[in-house]
Amino acid sequence: MGRSLRNLLRATIFSFYLLGALPVWSATVGLLVDAQSKQISIFQQQLENLLPNDQLLLVTLDQLDTTNLKDAQKWVTLGPNALTALMAQEATSKTPVLSLFLSKDKQEALSKQYPSRFTILTNAPTIERQLALVKTMVPNANHIGVYCSTTYKVDEKRYDEIATSYGLTLHWAKLKDPLDWDRNALKILNNVDLVLGVDDDALYNTTTIRSILMRLYRSGKALIGPDKGYVRAGAVASVYSGISETLKAVANWVSTSTAGKQTLNNPYFNVSVNAQVARSLNIVVDDEASLAKQVKERLNEK
Known part of the structure; x- marks a missing residue:
């Protein structure tokens, strides 16, 4: 076996090892929040633990205009301000969006304003x-x-x-x-x-x-x-359904759902x-x- 062939094989094997060591993301999930905080950091970390094969892209409202929204295959919004800002972006009009932590009044108003554009996760007991x-x-x-x-x-x-x-x-x-x-x-x-x-x-x-x-x-x-x-x-x-159950519901939605029904009762x-x-x-x-x-x-x- 010639030296050049042996070097080529070594390089090929090294490439396989390198690729195997790198994470392979099944999806990029945008997480849109009003602003960064300790609570948001904890929420993000816990969600990442539940989605080890997905990449979580944290975006605050002041970063929204400079973010390529098409980088994310799905979006999760926390609160009415984040959802309203995302709905105003036509780039996400066909992207599945899950909205968390909306009051009943906000749920009703935003559902009328943006029908069939997003799914609401509700924690209200059935x-x-x-x-x-x-x-x-x-x-x-x-x-x-x-x-x-x-x-x-x-x-x-x-x-x-x-x-x-x-x-x-x-x-x-x-x-x-x-x-x-x-x-x-x-x-x-x-x-x-x-x-x-x-x-x-x-x-x-x-x-x-x-x-x-x-x-x-x-x-x-x-x-x-x-x-x-x-x-x-x-x-x-x-x-x-508290924060722990909310995180599980979000992870389940990311793993299984595309665009879906307007309201999703938390299954946990x-x-x-x-x-x-x-x-x-x-x-x-x-x-x-x-x-x-x-x-x-x-x-x-x-």
């Missing part, structure tokens, strides 16, 4: 999960009170059908004033096993929650939901329990991890 939690925690429950404001938009028929599938009956009460319950609302409270909180900001908020919880506590009725924050305030339990969730309130209402509960597992098993049976 009615199916909350009712599965109710049935898991209080198996003997049959009648559930549901209170909401007169402005709250909800498909009561659909909720009733889902409740029926769990052997539950929902009793609805519309409140004009969350702090002044009428006779019908009080009658329902006396005749239900517990109360299911819904995602109604006009009824459940920092101003009203203490009064509502005190009313329910005096009646010996537990509040389930509407989210983890209310468990800290005194609700017995709630399903929730956990359960939060206020054990002290549960004991005071004579509700026996397992630890949160065990309870979450039971809820997921109940949902899978449907």
